[in-house]
Amino acid sequence: MVRKIKSKPVKKFTKPARKTSTKSFRPEFAEAYKAWEKGPLRERLAPGEIKPRFRCYSGGLKEETKQEFRTGGGEIVVKRLYTPLDLEGTDPVQDIGFPGQFPFTRGRDPLGYRAFRWPLSFYSGYGSSESANERYRALYAAGSNHIILALDLPTQNGYDSDHPMARGEVGKVGVALCTIPDMERVFNGLPLDRIHTGTVGNCIGPWALAMFHTLGERFELDPAKMRVWIQNDPIKEYTGRGTYIFPPRVAVDLASDVVEYIRKYLPGWEPQYNCTTTMRWGGCTPSQEIGFGVANLVAYIEAAQKKGIPPEDFVPWINLHMTADNDFFEEVAKFRAVRRLWARVARERFNTDDPQVLALRLTIFTGGHRLTAQEPLNNIVRTTMHVLASILGGVESISTPAHDEALALPTFESTRLSQITKSILHDESLVGQTVDPMGGSYFVESLTNQLEERGRQVYEQVEKQGGALAALEKGFYLREMAEGMYRYQKEVESGQRSIIAVNKYVLEKEVPIKLFEGDAEAERRQIERLNKVRRERDQSRAQKSLAEIRRIAESKATGRNGNIVPAMIEAVNAHATVGEIFGLLREIFGEYKPPTII
């Protein structure tokens, strides 16, 4: 489907010979270290009773609790102590450097969080458009100005609410949107010009763009002046969430239509969030999250290049959307490592020194996969740690799942709590007062080095297979994820890995918590409304708009270039339904059938 265009010749990049600094590990230090090993350490490990000077009144043990300590991702052995000796070969300028400067290990912004305010963002939406609207108004009144629209599964899959596949799922995991009047109801009474909004719609990216665009026009706003982001990352659907529609290459081409349209006409919009979150949740290790993320970004940038959008006109508007897992230091290091690896890979790959391309923005949705259904209040502590790791990793944006999400859709209270967690950390714990406070930590720098190195190996593994799309089509991503997930589960079941209240300190009888209750009538009402829109619209305009989508899609299917977005905007305006639009696109492009990899 994607037109073959000769890619720019890639300049062979040779690593510059590096000068290693010798200042940080003077010979005296190595001697002092040996003295420590022979002194306090040997004394502590000596057989027999624990020496009085090391004794403590509770908790102190004679022996270390494990033979070997490993990071949460399981790939790296954690040493007893890190010292300057571990950073031998790490150059304080070339490797660690300064914030806002290549290789961006210490962050993109020289001012860090000293010039930053955390927006109160949330990912929410359920049931009917009016109950979603009610929740949004309540959250807006509570100070939130970022609304990330959660869509129900039929909408994400391009089905109308009355499609046979939609039965029982309308309004369940998000709000049901079939036509533009649904969208207008969702945002009714909200000041769209003061809200930053968007949605996770990935395989329906061009339609999601058209919905927000038309919404803006109907609220009498200039769409170009709105602030909207569309996740628009179909790759994540084949590897994680599973709401794919078309074969991967078709989906990436349609996603690039969104990129092209936004970059040309909608300067305030963010055209893509490249997501590794769900890959990690599905079993990836941290270095795979880094390597797959970089490989996926490369694939999207190349797809945009085919539309004539150069990296410098695309990368500054996108984010790598990662997660934050439980191993605190490993996650901090991961964020630092992925920035550095991206800077180095992108410099080689796109042959540029433009900091706009080389400085990667990171958006975090913290570890929902680590939240437990057992004693859900414990999840508040887990999420706090995920958020802190993200802040100390110097990321640009953080969203969190609510603590009760492993049980049901979040309540207002849990959504509010998850939103303000980062503000409590930032405003009250004062962790953002200096830029990259973890920089120079022997341990974190050592982890950063190892994760960058391993991330690069993963990236090269993907590239050897022909890049992200080929690796995806060959089932490589899914196989690796299934392996990782199985390994993790076995570690939990054997007790090698502790999860409090799941396999350690388990309560006999749990304390029930208050859960959200859905709107049982949502599906019926939604279908009634959909039928009303279908009946009352200007039929000839709707049909004409669908015919135009068909014309462009058919032309794309024969390998011609074109952009589906303008036709999509007209179809949404003409009250064509999501199911009509994607039904005909399914006919033309075919549907993806996933390989079964267990």
Add this chain to the structure above:
Amino acid sequence: MAKKVRVLMAKPGLDGHETGAKLVSRALRDAGMEVIYTGPRQTPEMIVQAAVQEDVDIIGLSILSGAHKEFASRVIGLMEEKGIADTPVVMGGIIPQEDIPVLKGMGVKAVFGPGTNTEDIVDFLQKKLDLPASR
């Protein structure tokens, strides 16, 4: 030689979160059962048809989208129509505590929530259900 227990592991509806279904499938396979995994996007009709065709001893449904009551009732209703109502159905996924009695009332034999030890699931299937291998 005893006949292997055949399990149909199915994901009804549009929910694409497959991790749990795959994990349990693998654990059951490791425990010596034969697992037929449908993949996601199955209608109740497709699931029951597969169960009949594959002549399975047990049906597992994995649902994280909140549509568990709807799907359980439709699958069980169709199983009655097709004459396989005695095949036990177990479920997993994100299912609120208060819905478990409702599902059991429909005839679901067990509901396994997040964090369940896969060995407990294997154990339940082998010991609590009247399956060929344990007959």
